[in-house]
Amino acid sequence: MAYFDAGTPGQGAAPRMTGAPICTPSKTSFSEFGGKAVQYDTHAVIYYEGDPAKRLYELVKGSVMLYKLLPDGRRQVVEVLRPGDIFGLAGSDENDCTAETLTNAEIQEIDLKQVERSDALQRTLTRCLTNQMRVLHEHAVLLGRKSAVERVASFLMHLVPDRGGVGCIGPIDDSDDGFDLRLHMTRQEIADYLGLTIETVSRVVSDLKRRGVIRVDRADQIHLNKVCSLCQMTGMH
Template identity: 35%
Template sequence: MPALRYCEPRDAVVPTSDAATDCDLCGAFTTATAAPRSPFAAGDILFHQGDAVRLVYRVLRGAVISYRLLSDGRRQVTGFHLPGDYLGLEAGVEHATTAEALCHVDALAMERTDLAARAVTDIGLARALWQVTVRAFRRSEDHALILARQGATERVAAFLLDFAQRLGDAVTIDLPMTRQDIADHVGLTIHTVSRTLSQLQAQGMIEARSSRQVRLLQRQRLEWLCA
């Protein structure tokens, strides 16, 4: 199976959303006039932690990383957002994280107040918002489960399997994030992540073709590690 790439403009694939349930929400974004399509270059900030929540984004192409800066200066990566994902659907009035483009990102933006007002009278849109919120909550739970795993091998294997699943159970995955990003996501050091990937490759479970591309050779063994 060919790798799916998210850092090139030609990609329009949407692997993470349920198109049937999101059609009402997609429609709201495509008809929004207050906040048009917004391209971002790698390193551009969509919003900062602590900013007032004003816009909701739907990622069309590229990948976005969200992270929280802790009081001791450390960075906690809370998620990676791929085409079809939404950002800014937060319960509070301020963003709990910073969202940064990992590469060229195309996104649709919509005023949150406009989206909320439409949902009051549009049952289909309200249902779609609820479903997207549930998916985001489940992803947060999945992340918590990764962090709860005691061993580095289990954490890295769980991350790879989760990311591959988000790409439609891809065998070869192109990672838009750096190994430092992965380390900050799974609660390990970059050296531990690199060493663990090397160990998984030596054991024949993966093939790390480059620092950004990984091929899952023995998915079942990886799943056993996480059982």
């Protein structure tokens, strides 16, 4: 019942539950380049799609999603970012997505003009963008070719460090192989990320529960009973 991250739910950082950063934030933090750290609340909009692109952002702590809207209100969450990821580069003078926090977050911000100048920063950018691109490729497979169950299984597996997704290392060994997750997303946000409806996400989660693959402690707090068997449901094995 009690989770490893003792402390106020929805607040205290849960080290075990957040994945290892892909880029190395400490070494490449924008602070060295004149960036400033900004704190955001949960569900705060950092910028809107269509706004003029002024700054480059690096997520230091917490979680951020990028999404796009169609005129009739359909939404697609195109990226869910983790510490170390960068965003705000639009390739034009307007942001192509809306950026909104999923948790309270610490974000390093740096003027785009600064970015132009620094070679070191360009190098970091290339590396980060390449990584995010690979994630987008994999997400395209999910959106274009996977069933609802495979989408949800893949989504959950991505929250397990070093499992699911790109650098999956397979079953760590025998042992019980369980894992606690905090999603930090509502069913609607998950649905909009996975290209499903809220009802379908809910049904798949209930089904995984019924089949004993997961245990749902709170809506956004899920225990994977056997990481391995969930991994088998991602369509990638």
